[in-house]
Amino acid sequence: MMLMSAAPDFGSMNPLVESLKETGIVEVAQHGWDRQGLIPLWFGEGDLPTPSFITEAAADAMRRGETFYTDQRGILDLRKEIAAYMNRTFDIALDTDRVSLTTGGMSSLAMAMQMILAPGNEVLVVGPIWPNIYSTVEINGGVSTHVSLSLRDDDWHLDMDALFAAVTDKTKAIFVNSPGNPTGWMIEQEQQQQILDFARERGIWIIADEVYHQLVFDRDVAPSFLQIAEDDDRLFVINSFSKSWMMTGWRLGWLTHPAALGPTVAKLVQIVTSGVPQFLHRGAIAAMRDGDQVIADLRARCLKGRDIVFDRLDAWPRISSARPKAAFYAFFTVDGMDDSVDACKQIIDTCNVGLAPGSAFGPSGEGYLRLCYASAPERLTAAMDALEGMLGGPKA
Ligand SMILES: Cc1ncc(COP(=O)(O)O)c(C=O)c1O
Known part of the structure; x- marks a missing residue:
């Protein structure tokens, strides 16, 4: 049997470091990290390796x-x-x-x-x-x-x-x-x-x-x-x-x-x-x-990804968002959601999709979820299919 030992006492440490909080993105990722088949769209990176x-x-x-x-x-x-x-x-x-x-x-x-x-x-x-x-x-x-x-x-x-x-x-x-x-x-x-x-x-x-x-x-x-x-x-x-x-x-x-x-x-x-x-x-x-061609290809892939994601989000009554002109994220509110970390954990448990909680993005981020669409079209379609049951329904 493992005995729980008390946290070691290192005396006084740098208070600036001590006061840094882990971001909600990490908390959510820890919740879903080892789920079989999870579609991870929580981090700011695509699914392609370096050329x-x-x-x-x-x-x-x-x-x-x-x-x-x-x-x-x-x-x-x-x-x-x-x-x-x-x-x-x-x-x-x-x-x-x-x-x-x-x-x-x-x-x-x-x-x-x-x-x-x-x-x-x-x-x-x-x-x-x-x-x-x-x-x-x-x-x-x-x-x-x-x-x-x-x-x-x-x-x-x-x-x-x-x-x-x-x-x-x-x-x-x-x-x-x-x-x-x-x-x-x-x-x-x-x-x-x-x-x-x-x-x-x-x-x-x-x-x-x-x-x-x-x-x-x-x-x-x-x-x-x-x-x-x-x-x-x-x-x-x-x-x-x-x-x-x-x-x-x-x-x-x-x-x-x-x-x-x-x-x-x-x-x-x-x-x-x-x-x-x-x-x-x-x-x-x-x-x-x-x-230059790598960038052009990535941009085309992201544009396609954006439209796959937003064509679905725009049709879901509970979602408000703006189809962005740049970068590779969808950042959207969900009517009735007030705790985005909790919502992301529920989405993992129910849909097996990893999203990032809006509250991680500063004082005005709560109420939003972030999805990174720099991914293969099939993967994004599968993610949106999986999310539809939870996010695609009518307003409460
Ligand atoms: C706005 C912004 N700035 C800077 C970075 C840092 O990028 P990296 O350290 O990977 O070069 C990121 C990564 O997500 C970012 O989104």
Whole structure:
């Protein structure tokens, strides 16, 4: 028989770490993790592995012996490739000094916060948003404040007056994720310009999370703050190899920052990861150089997935949602549902489908569920068939 031992006492630990809460997505995933046949649509990743020309480039480099420490900000060949990619994608003129390779969008986010936050500084976050954003603010002693998008007329809207009214003298940064996770909201250039003007006037940073910039259905690419900003504006732009090149497990991203902060980024990389594995750089170079078709295919797959999911959601009386123009999520309310974690657990038990609870996405997320539609059409159809019994009925 196993004896339960008391939790070990480690004395006082970092209270900022202790106070971080596990997200509701993890709680739900733990509930359903080992269910036979479960269709998992809860995480932000698709069901396809990385294309082989990318994996081969990394494997070849590893076999060649590219297994050493590298430049903290990524080897120059890759930084040149990233700058070239950004310049042709957004029609801008970034220099390699302004880009640093990171261990995923997540570490770009973490470093951006580390560079600017002092205890008590506020970061004004446009939500609903991916939960790690709040945690990254809080672990750095910051305080996240919130302004909410609203869902009306079949789209998500940002009220600029509400945004600016929420800025206080403690606000250090405004955080905008567009195209957005979980909503699929996409900011237009006019609103970006208003935020930039306001931020300049008040000396505030903008952190723009643009990891879904290629996954757009009504144009080639989502507007970027980089298209309107000057080189030395207080702007960080977060990007990632994860989503568009199907490289979530590689942990690769990049951060665009003012050139003068390059050495600071190198210093931070040094003490956390000490850089990205050398051979992975070659995979990333292949993705940037030869990956345009991969992105086009993924976009077509997501568009199909979106329509499979929304054709069904739109027909179900209890559901309210907006068919997004970008990213790969459906974020919808269910009439009569007030505890989204509980609802997700019930959906696992009844339908064997894994969804993410809206409450994980900040103060305005409760009442919603998120479904990632970056999956095979048959899989999505099977999921919607399974969900219909529980979500497709009449309003109570
Ligand atoms: C809005 C947003 N930003 C950043 C990330 C981080 O991506 P990664 O760390 O895999 O590059 C994600 C991943 O889900 C995301 O949804």
